[in-house]
Amino acid sequence: MTHQDPHSPQREVPPDASMSLLNEIMRNPLDLGYSAAARRRAREDVAGVPKRSHVVEKILILLLAIAIGVGGVTAVRELRERAAVTSSARTLLIDQIDDRQTTLRELESEVGAKQSTVDTLRAQLLEEQDPELMELLHEDQLHSGVTAVQGSGVTVTLRDGTGSELDPNKRVHDVDVRVVVNGLWAAGAEAIAINGQRLTPTSAIRSAGPAILVDLTGLTSPYRIDAVGDAEDMTRKFSESPAAQQLTGLSDSYGISWSIDESSSLALPGGTARGLVHASVRGNE
Numbered sequence: 600m601t602h603q604d605p606h607s608p609q610r611e612v613p614p615d616a617s618m619s620l621l622n623e624i625m626r627n628p629l630d631l632g633y634s635a636a637a638r639r640r641a642r643e644d645v646a647g648v649p650k651r652s653h654v655v656e657k658i659l660i661l662l663l664a665i666a667i668g669v670g671g672v673t674a675v676r677e678l679r680e681r682a683a684v685t686s687s688a689r690t691l692l693i694d695q696i697d698d699r700q701t702t703l704r705e706l707e708s709e710v711g712a713k714q715s716t717v718d719t720l721r722a723q724l725l726e727e728q729d730p731e732l733m734e735l736l737h738e739d740q741l742h743s744g745v746t747a748v749q750g751s752g753v754t755v756t757l758r759d760g761t762g763s764e765l766d767p768n769k770r771v772h773d774v775d776v777r778v779v780v781n782g783l784w785a786a787g788a789e790a791i792a793i794n795g796q797r798l799t800p801t802s803a804i805r806s807a808g809p810a811i812l813v814d815l816t817g818l819t820s821p822y823r824i825d826a827v828g829d830a831e832d833m834t835r836k837f838s839e840s841p842a843a844q845q846l847t848g849l850s851d852s853y854g855i856s857w858s859i860d861e862s863s864s865l866a867l868p869g870g871t872a873r874g875l876v877h878a879s880v881r882g883n884e
């Protein structure tokens with residue numbers, strides 16, 4: 600153990616020794632960067648460097664900022680103008696399509712009225728001269744779909760799944776409608792119409808963007824497929840067909856809903872007869 604000599608000199612500790620950080624802040628309140636900038640300006644003043652260069656730099660920076668701002672505003676205006684032009688063109692195109700469809704429906708109605716007049720006059724003439732030919736013609740018209748029919752049958756309804764606006768897989772496609780139509784023919788349907796559009800031997804079911812076309816008429820969801828025939832027999836056969844299995848798969852995978860309902864009275868309009876351009880008789884295989 601060592602003993603301290605009471606007479607040996609002792610170092611005095613300043614009372615603020617533990618406050619070095621505060622002392623440094625009080626003694627040097629300016630940041631080192633400010634001090635360096637002040638020293639640089641002092642050296643420039645001593646060396647006679649003109650201060651005009653700093654003014655020029657500030658002016659250049661201001662001009663650059665103005666140019667960037669003007670460029671940004673111009674770009675935004677151009678984008679808005681392009682968007683407005685695109686929206687206007689789209690609206691114009693939609694209006695033209697609506698006008699053409701309205702004109703098409705009017706022409707089809709006019710053709711139907713004239714065809715009805717022709718059929719009436721022809722029926723009167725044939726009933727007087729050749730009743731057997733008239734009966735054969737009437738049967739052919741029923742098979743070709745140009746004559747309106749009424750009777751019992753079934754209705755298969757297809758609806759797009761939820762969120763079909765964002766996911767095309769959740770929409771009903773033309774191939775799905777064709778599957779249902781073929782399934783109903785196979786189940787014994789005698790006449791079929793889709794959303795009021797009667798199918799004929801030359802009818803085409805195809806797509807144009809999100810819309811489904813039957814011949815030249817655009818249809819939207821829900822799709823109502825009416826089939827005239829033995830309602831009970833068609834319901835049983837269709838429910839057991841591959842078409843029903845495919846619809847069930849679409850419902851499970853994409854939320855596309857479907858239903859089949861029987862009806863004691865369905866009224867299907869007559870279709871428009873269209874001539875074949877290329878056709879040949881198929882021989883027996």
